[in-house]
Amino acid sequence: MADRPPLPPFTRETAAQKVQAAEDAWNTRDPHQVALAYSEDSVWRNRDTFLTGRAEIVAFLTAKWERELDYALRKDLWAFDGDRIAVRFQYESQDIEGRWWRSYGNELWRFDEHGLMARREASINDVPIAESERRILGPRPPAEHGRSFPVW
Secondary structure, rough: OOOOOOOOOOOOOHHHHHHHHHHHHHHHOOOHHHHEEEEEEEEEOOOOOOEEHHHHHHHHHHHHHHEEEEEEEEEEEEEOOOOEEEEEEEEEEOOOOOOOOEEEEEEEEOOOOOOOEEEEEEEEEEEOOOHOOOOOOOOOOOEEEEOOOOOO
């Protein structure tokens, strides 16, 4: 199995790299690319959905991005210890009826020795917004990497 650096145990710098890599991957909206960051037997809780394994992750993300259009995400490192990272995030998307949403959440991640995420738990709340209230207009520019994103 190939390693996916940075590997645990994490430092502040390597944890921040892992968070930015996750943000960058999710902003591609490519389920197959995103799934490569997870172990073959990765366990997820996403809101009220429970998944196991890459195939289920790909299916979940495919359906997600079919209904969450124009998805754009920001993740911020919250805490880290050993093989674990906690993040807070926000994303904006449009539903198929044209309504805009900002979703706020927290994730808990645990990595295996190869740097693959073995567990992901996400709690998420959705807030309707007007299109004029959008703040996340695509992937984060490199000049903004490492900067915390405001809550509102």
